[in-house]
Amino acid sequence: MANIALDDDTAVVVIGSGAGGGTLANELCQKGIKVVVLEAGAHESAATFQNDEWGSFGQLSWLDKRTTSGSWRVARDFSGLPAWICKTVGGSTTHWAGASLRIQEHEFKALTNYGKLEGANLLDWPLTLQDLEPYYDKAENKMGVTRTNGIPGLPGNNNFKVMYDGAKKLGYKDCHTGRMAINSRKRDGRAHCRQLGFCFQGCKMDAKWSTMNSEIPKAEKTGNLDLRPKAQVVKIEHDKSGKVNAVVYADADGNLHKQKARVVCVAGNSIETPRLLLNSESGKYPDGLANSSGQVGRNYMRHMTGSVYATFDEPVHMWRGTTMAGIITDEGRHDPSRGFVGGYEMETLSLGLPFMAAFLDPGGWGRDFCRAMDNYANMAGMWLVGEDMPQETNRITVHASEKDQYGMPVPNVNFDDHPNDIAMREHAFGQGRAIYEAAGANQVYPVPPYPSTHNLGTCRMSAKAADGVANGNGQTHDIDNLFISDGSQFTTGAAENPTLTIVTLAIRQADYISRQMSLKAI
Amino acid sequence: MKQTSIEVNAPGALTRRRFLKTGSGVLMGTLMATGGTLAALAPSHTWALTMNALTDAEGDKLLKVTRAIFPHDTLDDAVYALVVKDLDGAAANDADVAKLLRAGLAELDVRASGNWVGLDYLARENIVIKMAGTDFFEKIRGTSVVSLYNNEMAWAHFGYEGSSYEMGGYFDRGFQDLNWLPDPDAGASPAKA
Numbered sequence: 001m002a003n004i005a006l007d008d009d010t011a012v013v014v015i016g017s018g019a020g021g022g023t024l025a026n027e028l029c030q031k032g033i034k035v036v037v038l039e040a041g042a043h044e045s046a047a048t049f050q051n052d053e054w055g056s057f058g059q060l061s062w063l064d065k066r067t068t069s070g071s072w073r074v075a076r077d078f079s080g081l082p083a084w085i086c087k088t089v090g091g092s093t094t095h096w097a098g099a100s101l102r103i104q105e106h107e108f109k110a111l112t113n114y115g116k117l118e119g120a121n122l123l124d125w126p127l128t129l130q131d132l133e134p135y136y137d138k139a140e141n142k143m144g145v146t147r148t149n150g151i152p153g154l155p156g157n158n159n160f161k162v163m164y165d166g167a168k169k170l171g172y173k174d175c176h177t178g179r180m181a182i183n184s185r186k187r188d189g190r191a192h193c194r195q196l197g198f199c200f201q202g203c204k205m206d207a208k209w210s211t212m213n214s215e216i217p218k219a220e221k222t223g224n225l226d227l228r229p230k231a232q233v234v235k236i237e238h239d240k241s242g243k244v245n246a247v248v249y250a251d252a253d254g255n256l257h258k259q260k261a262r263v264v265c266v267a268g269n270s271i272e273t274p275r276l277l278l279n280s281e282s283g284k285y286p287d288g289l290a291n292s293s294g295q296v297g298r299n300y301m302r303h304m305t306g307s308v309y310a311t312f313d314e315p316v317h318m319w320r321g322t323t324m325a326g327i328i329t330d331e332g333r334h335d336p337s338r339g340f341v342g343g344y345e346m347e348t349l350s351l352g353l354p355f356m357a358a359f360l361d362p363g364g365w366g367r368d369f370c371r372a373m374d375n376y377a378n379m380a381g382m383w384l385v386g387e388d389m390p391q392e393t394n395r396i397t398v399h400a401s402e403k404d405q406y407g408m409p410v411p412n413v414n415f416d417d418h419p420n421d422i423a424m425r426e427h428a429f430g431q432g433r434a435i436y437e438a439a440g441a442n443q444v445y446p447v448p449p450y451p452s453t454h455n456l457g458t459c460r461m462s463a464k465a466a467d468g469v470a471n472g473n474g475q476t477h478d479i480d481n482l483f484i485s486d487g488s489q490f491t492t493g494a495a496e497n498p499t500l501t502i503v504t505l506a507i508r509q510a511d512y513i514s515r516q517m518s519l520k521a522i
Numbered sequence: 523m524k525q526t527s528i529e530v531n532a533p534g535a536l537t538r539r540r541f542l543k544t545g546s547g548v549l550m551g552t553l554m555a556t557g558g559t560l561a562a563l564a565p566s567h568t569w570a571l572t573m574n575a576l577t578d579a580e581g582d583k584l585l586k587v588t589r590a591i592f593p594h595d596t597l598d599d600a601v602y603a604l605v606v607k608d609l610d611g612a613a614a615n616d617a618d619v620a621k622l623l624r625a626g627l628a629e630l631d632v633r634a635s636g637n638w639v640g641l642d643y644l645a646r647e648n649i650v651i652k653m654a655g656t657d658f659f660e661k662i663r664g665t666s667v668v669s670l671y672n673n674e675m676a677w678a679h680f681g682y683e684g685s686s687y688e689m690g691g692y693f694d695r696g697f698q699d700l701n702w703l704p705d706p707d708a709g710a711s712p713a714k715a
């Protein structure tokens with residue numbers, strides 16, 4: 001591992017070690033570029049991960065103070081926890097379920113294909129599927145995605161059997177165990193999946209790809225990486241010309257340090273990334289860094305989500321095995337005849353008994369609640385995930401008075417569903433119900449969205465500087481050596497789980513940064 | 523946050539503890555089930571919970587309130603006692619919580635026009651339901667939603683199996699043992715490695 005001096009101004013500083021930051025750091029290190037990664041969380045491992053939902057939640061989650069507003073139910077039921085994302089080396093790739101789907105061609109041109117929708121701030125991406133295809137290929141190979149590169153699919157578990165039976169009876173054509181970044185065979189020095197059923201808690205087999213178990217160790221082997229866990233960035237600084245030149249962070253003891261930088265890449269997930277840009281306001285940038293458009297923090301997307309659980313007369317034991325190895329993609333198409341634009345995916349999902357109690361009906365109690373829990377062993381479950389509409393008022397702002405432990409304003413997350421999101425959710429609930437009833441369900445439970453796991457769009461890419469924060473390479477329109485390297489740069493949300501695309505964009509961005517550095521453009 | 527067991531004592535130990543502990547209460551019970559998984563987890567069929575802030579009468583009343591909010595008819599009192607344990611612990615750490623709980627318990631008797639504990643369980647439940655939304659109700663509901671379902675006795679009762687890593691996951695232990703539906707095509711669900 002490299003030991004890069006605080007006053008060394010030749011390194012790239014990457015903030016965050018998740019899907020975007022961890023991948024970008026490794027790709028740069030492989031090209032011989034020195035990288036400092038500042039990660040707010042601690043360094044856990046397969047050995048320290050826990051098959052225990054609440055225990056793991058306390059170990060991996062980002063639990064620093066956040067506030068919420070808006071009409072979404074999360075603001076009522078989980079007012080201090082708008083998002084279920086991670087503060088740990090590897091970021092939310094420790095927690096993700098592994099579903100790895102490419103964004104569809106039409107979804108990159110959402111404005112063109114969906115048209116103007118009232119209240120929606122739709123825009124076409126400044127890049128196309130064709131631009132990304134070579135990088136998707138690299139990402140799938142890197143992550144070992146099943147059903148790509150000759151890698152067999154995962155064996156389906158009991159929960160998948162129920163989904164599959166209902167899907168076939170309904171006439172769905174495309175239902176299988178998914179494209180998963182989870183080894184179905186030993187690969188890349190990592191074991192195959194043993195069907196533990198604790199994908200969300202950090203994979204104790206290391207069968208699931210994460211930046212913690214793949215990108216970061218590979219980057220360390222190059223000798224170019226200086227990874228600093230428990231380093232919470234509080235501010236990015238700039239020189240007189242406006243270029244960023246240093247990052248201020250607090251160490252585990254709360255002591256502040258300043259790391260000089262040639263290039264700064266922000267990958268703190270879509271709440272922390274805009275918060276950091278806003279908290280880095282200065283005389284030259286009074287509205288925060290890279291915010292001449294006023295779009296920093298806006299267009300926050302969290303996917304249209306929901307879950308459907310159903311109980312049956314016979315046991316399912318849905319918690320046994322890979323949590324999300326099961327998908328129906330038929331509803332992923334854009335087909336406005338359903339009453340909404342964009343599409344959604346249906347994916348198997350299971351929660352253990354402790355989290356089922358917390359999430360089945362947040363705030364729930366009484367005989368109906370208990371009846372559902374009494375039938376837990378006979379329950380099957382699926383997650384619904386679809387494209388939600390970017391809205392300018394769905395927004396991360398910094399709080400006027402509430403401060404974190406370092407004295408920095410905490411983020412507020414404001415969110416309202418767009419009518420399109422609501423129409424899509426109602427449709428998805430109906431189809432989920434139909435699937436389970438076809439498979440013989442005796443009771444179906446539509447479940448509202450959990451705290452957001454997919455957080456997107458708050459520093460979006462745009463062709464024109466006035467419409468967004470970054471260009472098609474994630475380079476901010478305003479500051480050449482400042483990059484957005486996580487899901488914040490998504491122009492629109494698309495229906496697919498975002499991690500594969502975040503990794504793909506990071507690989508592509510590393511090529512761009514490396515070229516720009518060679519050309520001395522940055 | 524996880525409790526793996528409550529104190530389960532042989533009757534002799536229980537007597538001794540009660541004798542030694544005079545300031546606060548000891549909540550006791552007998553497992554309803556004398557066979558099965560729950561009983562197998564317990565070295566004895568009696569259980570006891572030492573109260574720190576509340577009396578045993580208050581503990582018993584809180585247990586019944588918890589049952590009324592989360593009425594699992596066949597779930598043993600020993601599991602509900604874990605909620606009482608956490609509420610008692612919170613009351614011991616925070617005088618405001620103790621005050622809130624005592625005031626709520628007193629309110630039950632007011633609403634029952636007498637002794638709430640003496641009513642039958644449906645009558646008790648009806649009174650508790652009408653307190654939904656109060657701080658007292660929410661404190662017990664919010665504590666229960668974690669404490670009641672995050673322990674090995676509850677897992678045994680509801681059939682959840684908990685940590686699987688130590689047993690090699692479910693790869694050879696039934697992750698695809700559902701047999702009341704046909705198996706998916708091999709293309710959709712390939713054979714395991």
